[in-house]
Amino acid sequence: SAIDAGSGSDRDPLFDRVPRRDFMKAGAAAGAMSSLAGCTGLLGGDDSVSLEDVKTEVKPGEHDDYYAFLSGGHTGEIRVYGLPSMRQLMRIPVFQPESARGYGYDDRTSEMLEESGDYTWGDAHHPRVSQTDNDYDGRWAFVNDKANGRMARINLKYFETDAIVDVPNQQGTHGACCLLPDTKYVFGVGEFRVPMPNDGQDLTDPENYTSTIAAINPETMNVEWEVLVDGNMDNGDGGKEGRWFFATGYNSEHATTESEMSSTDTDWVKAFDVPAIEEAVEAGEYDEINGVPVVDGTRDSALNEGDRPVVRYIDVSKSPHGVSVTPDGQYAIASGKLDPTATVIDIETLAEADDPNESIVGRPRLGMGPLHTAYDGRGHAYTTLFIDSQVVKWDIEKAVEAGEKSTDPVIEKIDVHYNPGHLIAAESYTADPQGDWLISLNKLSKDRFLPVGPMHPENDQLIYIGDDEEGMSLVKDTPSYAEPHDASVVSADKIDPAKIYDPDDYDEEFVGGDDSEITREDGRVHVKMYSMRNEFGFEEVTVTEGDEVTLTVTNIEDRSDILHSLAIPEHNINIKLAPQETREVTFTADEPGVYWMYCAFFCSALHLEMRSRLIVEPA
Ligand code: CUK
Ligand code: CUA
Numbered sequence: 001s002a003i004d005a006g007s008g009s010d011r012d013p014l015f016d017r018v019p020r021r022d023f024m025k026a027g028a029a030a031g032a033m034s035s036l037a038g039c040t041g042l043l044g045g046d047d048s049v050s051l052e053d054v055k056t057e058v059k060p061g062e063h064d065d066y067y068a069f070l071s072g073g074h075t076g077e078i079r080v081y082g083l084p085s086m087r088q089l090m091r092i093p094v095f096q097p098e099s100a101r102g103y104g105y106d107d108r109t110s111e112m113l114e115e116s117g118d119y120t121w122g123d124a125h126h127p128r129v130s131q132t133d134n135d136y137d138g139r140w141a142f143v144n145d146k147a148n149g150r151m152a153r154i155n156l157k158y159f160e161t162d163a164i165v166d167v168p169n170q171q172g173t174h175g176a177c178c179l180l181p182d183t184k185y186v187f188g189v190g191e192f193r194v195p196m197p198n199d200g201q202d203l204t205d206p207e208n209y210t211s212t213i214a215a216i217n218p219e220t221m222n223v224e225w226e227v228l229v230d231g232n233m234d235n236g237d238g239g240k241e242g243r244w245f246f247a248t249g250y251n252s253e254h255a256t257t258e259s260e261m262s263s264t265d266t267d268w269v270k271a272f273d274v275p276a277i278e279e280a281v282e283a284g285e286y287d288e289i290n291g292v293p294v295v296d297g298t299r300d301s302a303l304n305e306g307d308r309p310v311v312r313y314i315d316v317s318k319s320p321h322g323v324s325v326t327p328d329g330q331y332a333i334a335s336g337k338l339d340p341t342a343t344v345i346d347i348e349t350l351a352e353a354d355d356p357n358e359s360i361v362g363r364p365r366l367g368m369g370p371l372h373t374a375y376d377g378r379g380h381a382y383t384t385l386f387i388d389s390q391v392v393k394w395d396i397e398k399a400v401e402a403g404e405k406s407t408d409p410v411i412e413k414i415d416v417h418y419n420p421g422h423l424i425a426a427e428s429y430t431a432d433p434q435g436d437w438l439i440s441l442n443k444l445s446k447d448r449f450l451p452v453g454p455m456h457p458e459n460d461q462l463i464y465i466g467d468d469e470e471g472m473s474l475v476k477d478t479p480s481y482a483e484p485h486d487a488s489v490v491s492a493d494k495i496d497p498a499k500i501y502d503p504d505d506y507d508e509e510f511v512g513g514d515d516s517e518i519t520r521e522d523g524r525v526h527v528k529m530y531s532m533r534n535e536f537g538f539e540e541v542t543v544t545e546g547d548e549v550t551l552t553v554t555n556i557e558d559r560s561d562i563l564h565s566l567a568i569p570e571h572n573i574n575i576k577l578a579p580q581e582t583r584e585v586t587f588t589a590d591e592p593g594v595y596w597m598y599c600a601f602f603c604s605a606l607h608l609e610m611r612s613r614l615i616v617e618p619a
Contacts, residue, residue, distance in 0.1 A: 047378050047435065048468040054436060056464070056475055058085035066426055067490045068439065069127040069141050070460070073483030076122040078143060078154060083426070083437055083489060086462055086478040094152045094161045095122025095145050102565060102576030103161070106583040107550075108508070116150055116164035123147035125485040126176040126235070129156070130183040130218060134240050134329075134431035138495040140218065141488065142186045144176035151176060151188045151216055157498045157505075163221040167214045168290035169196060170226075175236030175247060178218070179274060181431075182242075185215040185224065189236040189247050193254070196228065197289050206256045212294060213247060213272060225281045226289075227297040229270055229311060230254070235322050235372075239347055240329030240431055245272040246345075248320035248334050262338070267320055269334045269343065271312040271350055272297070280310060312356040316343040317363075322372035322422070326381070326396060327431050331361070333396075335370035335383060342370055342383060344399055362399035364409040366392045372486075374425040376465055377433035380411065384420035384440060391416055391423060391440050391463065393472060414472040416461050418444040422486040425465060429488060436466040441484045449479050458483060499560040500579035508582040511537065511554040525589075528552045531564045531577055534606035536597065541612065543589045545619040551575075554582040563601040568614060574600055592618040 058064055064082030067089075072079055076095030081088055097104025097113065097120060104110050104120075113119075122145035130140045141154040149170035153163040167173050167188045175189030193209035195202035202208040211233055212226040233249040247270045251261045277295055280286065280303055286293040296303055297311035304310055317339035325332050325347070335342040344362030353359050369387030376382070381399075383392050390413045399409035420442045426434035445459035457479035464473045503510040509528070516529040516537030525547045529537025531554065543549055555564050555577035566583075567574040570591070575583040598611035 049436070049466045050470060051464045051467055051473050051475075054464070054466060056084055058082065058087070063492065065492055066437065067492060067495055068424075068487050069129065069490070070441070070480070070484040070487040071124040071127050071143055072481070073125065073485055074121065074123045074147065075482060076124055076145070078124065078127050078141065079480070079484070080159065081460075081478075083439075084462060084475065086460065086476050090159055092154055092159055092161065094124055094143055094154065095148075095150070095164070096120055099574045100576070101160070102574055102583065105573055106575040106585045108506070108583070109161075112161070112164055116166045117148050119148050121147065122150060122152075124152075125174060127486060127488050128177050128186070128429065129488045129490055131178060131180055131430060132182050134181040136427065136430060136490045136494045137183075138490070142176055142178070142218070144173045144188055146172045146174045146191065149173045149188075149190070151186060151214075151221070153186075153218070153221055156495055158501070159497060165216060165221045165223060167216070167223055168226075168292045169198075169212050169294065170214060171198065173214070174234055177236050177238055177245075177429075179215075179238045179242060179245060180240050183218050184242065185274075186218050187236055187238065187245055188214040188216060189233045190214065191232050191234060193232045193251070196294075207254050209254070210298075211249075213245070214292070215274075215277075223292050225277065225286065225293045225295060227272060227277055227295045227311060230298045230313070231268060233270065234320070237324045237332065237429075239325055239332070240327075243274055244332075244347055244350065245274055246270070246323045246325065246332045246334070247272070248316075248323045248336075250319040250321075262318065265318060266315040267318055267336070269314045269316050269320060269323060269332065269345065270297075271314060271332075271345075271356065273308065273310055273312070273351075276308045276310045312350060314343075314345060314356045314359065316360075317341055322370075324373050324375075324429070327375050327377050327428070327433050329431070331396065333373045333381060335366070335373065337369055337371065337386065340368055340370065341365050341405055342373065342381075342399075344396070362396075362402070362409075363404050364394055364399035364402065365405045365407045366394060366410065367413065371420070372422045374423050374428040374438060375433050376425055376428075376435035376438075378435055378468065380465075380468075382423060382425060382438055382465065384416075384423045385413075386419055386421065386443075388413075389416055389418045389420065389442075390414060391420065391438070391472065393465070412471045414463065414474060416440045416442050416463075416474075417448050417459055417477070418442055418446055422484075424487040424489055426489045427491065434491065436464065437489065438463045438465045438472075439487060439489070441487065443483075445477075445479060448477055457481060460484060500558060501581040503580055503582065506582070508584050509552060510580075510582050511552055511556075513556055524548045524550070526550045526552070530554050530556045531566065531599065531610075532556050533562065533604040534610040536566070536610070536612040539612055540615055541597075542615040542617060544617050545589060545592045547589045548586065549589050550584060550586040552582060552584045553577060555579055562603060564603055564610070565600040566597055567600045568597050569595050571595065576601070589614070589616045592616045
């Protein structure tokens, strides 16, 4: 079969198959043709491979080729899928407490949630994975909170949220993305225009409301600077060369109602010249607002009038939503909900153009409600058509040749079910997309699944895009809980998750098998204890009503997948403990009685016996 196409040394020993990328390349090489009998997609001599010859089914016990990180919208979480199976592998709570992962129940994570605003939910839209040299480096994923103006970082060694910053001066942080090639900044794109600062001034003067983009240092999660602009902003994407960052935005009218926001014919894509902004910050040309240097990037600001404007305002058709940069870094492609065209912006000419609108080099007519665009690395773009419920595949260079509002660049359309928002192709946000899989994140599923009441799941559809001859093929429907907006798809070999914890990675003190102890001082009790199958370090812990109790608990197992937890009934506590992990939780023992502290993961045949008594004596 085609799976045998590679030479022995090219094989991935884990799965006894050729690494996907090499397989795709091998497919194009004449020498490989004989072993790919029946593979018509290859006869065109292009880079494509037929659907029959790729793995679509992931058999029991097999692993997927890709990780897909999908945002969970207003659940506040990230979901991890495997591709192409579309199996949900894990959920990563970000902005909301989640008991199965003990997230928000131990001191470290509850303090992180408290210090970033003490909300119990967020609206996570755009998961973006860090890159080095325009390729995924597997370190972090970042995701925005549109509800509360925050940005979070997920550590991909542990697949857990390790930092959240409450972005000053932003009420809704909508777009999230990295400045490439090396993730120098993570940008939070502010959507809701508010008085600046939003401290009670200008309440009824919406013309004075503004929004900002925020440049966040990915290591420290510190907001380094912001840029204030006209209009609001929506989605963003970074150029590949470290200079430009692009953001769409509707409401160039500076209005507050829907009808006013739709009164003009155009809105803007804003192109931020990052080195020019850095120079302005360096030169002290900013106002400090809520502790952050804020550079004025409005159209008639002094900084925007010099020879090197900090922000270029490019006129695009009304209400643009998505913007993404092509893998070669040549174009930024934006499209709007209300106009059937996409706008192709030539990034290289942007620096020299007197009028930034001169950098618009294509405006293909794609269909109704174009929202977001992804890439296959073979010169094609794929755009969701929200109103038409389709994905349209089109040719980027043809769009540049064809001129205004031409449909010539359109290659093919496929129906999706229904009303797609984002779509994402494998590694589309890098310089080297894999060109095989695409997920369409459809807002409505209507009749596609068994009905489950008035609230329907969404439908994430897997589409094969690797065969340019046969065209796009719908492979799978996947119901998903509200509400994925965007995703990043990363080759499995670029992420290296830990199998067990490294105690050196966190501050909590590791409590070994002989280290259990209880110390008491001034109404404070500190219990340090280990956990292992099937016991905790103490069979009972006695405290006095009113004591402030800190439990430091280590899972001393060193075998992977042996999970424990420490759950305390009637105390709202459930901390999870992966192998070699330590967590702390602090609470006040304010109700006398006996409480069975137990392990909530079914860890062994004596899991139910894995418990310990918390005895709270009356004061
Ligand atoms: S997204 Cu945030 S409204 Cu189209 Cu990037 Cu869904
Ligand atoms: Cu440990 Cu159940």
